[in-house]
Amino acid sequence: MPEKDWSDYRGILIVVEQRNGIAKKVSWQLLGEGRRLADKLNTHLSALVIGSNVSALAKEAIYRGADQVYLCDSEELKDYRTRPYSKVCLTVIGQYKPEIVLMGATYTGRDLAGAIATHLPTGLTADCTQLDVDEQRLLLASRPAFSEKMLATILCKQFKPQMATARSGVFLALPLDPTRDGDIIPIASQMKEDEIVTRVLDFLEQNDYVSLEDQEIIVAGGRGLGGPEAFALLQNLADALGGVVGASRAAVDAGWITHDHQVGQTGSTVRPKLYFAIGISGAVQHVVGMQNADMIVAINRDPNAPIFKVAHLGIVGDLFTLVPALCTAIKAQKDGQESVGIAL
Numbered sequence: 001m002p003e004k005d006w007s008d009y010r011g012i013l014i015v016v017e018q019r020n021g022i023a024k025k026v027s028w029q030l031l032g033e034g035r036r037l038a039d040k041l042n043t044h045l046s047a048l049v050i051g052s053n054v055s056a057l058a059k060e061a062i063y064r065g066a067d068q069v070y071l072c073d074s075e076e077l078k079d080y081r082t083r084p085y086s087k088v089c090l091t092v093i094g095q096y097k098p099e100i101v102l103m104g105a106t107y108t109g110r111d112l113a114g115a116i117a118t119h120l121p122t123g124l125t126a127d128c129t130q131l132d133v134d135e136q137r138l139l140l141a142s143r144p145a146f147s148e149k150m151l152a153t154i155l156c157k158q159f160k161p162q163m164a165t166a167r168s169g170v171f172l173a174l175p176l177d178p179t180r181d182g183d184i185i186p187i188a189s190q191m192k193e194d195e196i197v198t199r200v201l202d203f204l205e206q207n208d209y210v211s212l213e214d215q216e217i218i219v220a221g222g223r224g225l226g227g228p229e230a231f232a233l234l235q236n237l238a239d240a241l242g243g244v245v246g247a248s249r250a251a252v253d254a255g256w257i258t259h260d261h262q263v264g265q266t267g268s269t270v271r272p273k274l275y276f277a278i279g280i281s282g283a284v285q286h287v288v289g290m291q292n293a294d295m296i297v298a299i300n301r302d303p304n305a306p307i308f309k310v311a312h313l314g315i316v317g318d319l320f321t322l323v324p325a326l327c328t329a330i331k332a333q334k335d336g337q338e339s340v341g342i343a344l
């Protein structure tokens, strides 16, 4: 079969995910990575913003690295629904022919990417943790495979666009640069309300669900906690620092805390400013999920624990002494006391 000429497909398109006008961090992270890939391919980077009253996000996408933004802003697109959103994506892809399309591997991103890929003669690599391009302009989309035991790099050689979803927290967003300029191209909504067969009646927030991916401070605990009760200690520390509690898989598998708190290969990939690993040994499957934190503080009573190899600050000691002492020290500092010692 003669190879099809795809040379009219150029550029990278990032589909920006938002809810109530607030973008998911993964979208800005993908714009950062998309910028790197576009520069390597010597091509343009575009963003697609879909929603209602979302023009501010189109501007932000330019400040975050896009050369141009397709903006589809319409009342019936206020809430995500598969058909109207995928029709807008298909219209933009059909008209502007990007060679690569990327979106976040969120619940919405997975649904949308799957819906688009089934309408296009192309494949989709889901849940990537590494992206690159080669000299033939092929997307090297890498993701854990075979029960997460190996990393597979998947290529889509025969068709365009090459599509992938990527995990949150893996790539770095570019800082906002308000001096950047770019075109905002309006796109018409592709369906009228009476053509859409689904209705969003209400959103019921799951109040106790923790989304670790967007957190700046995470206090994570592992098997060293010895049981579910000790997570209350970690919660105190997280409260004192304004953060949330995370966990290793060992703690989750033991039933001490729910899976939404799990960090690592089969949990969330996080990139907080501060990450505490408390009573966590530092298995590779945990480390891949948190190694990109700006500051990692490890507390472990075993001086040879592998977690100390990735920690910026390591404290060897018993967590049951150290964590309450840290809470007291933080509280004292907040109350204005000059210096507080921690007795080990």
Ligand SMILES: Cc1cc2nc3c(=O)[nH]c(=O)nc-3n(C[C@H](O)[C@H](O)[C@H](O)COP(=O)(O)OP(=O)(O)OC[C@H]3O[C@@H](n4cnc5c(N)ncnc54)[C@H](O)[C@@H]3O)c2cc1C
Binding pocket: 147, 148, 149, 221, 222, 223, 224, 225, 247, 248, 249, 250, 251, 262, 263, 264, 265, 266, 267, 268, 278, 279, 280, 281, 282, 283, 284, 285, 286, 289, 299, 300, 301, 302, 305, 317, 318, 319, 320
């Ligand atoms: C396919 C696959 C996917 C996986 N995915 C994940 C994943 O997403 N996330 C994940 O975390 N793991 C994952 N794992 C499991 C991983 O391999 C480890 O088993 C797990 O991370 C270990 O958890 P832990 O560090 O809490 O427990 P342990 O390895 O048992 O470590 C406990 C640590 O606590 C310390 N400790 C004990 N008592 C104290 C104390 N009083 N004070 C201070 N320190 C103390 C010990 O010295 C030890 O270092 C996966 C494994 C596989 C095979």
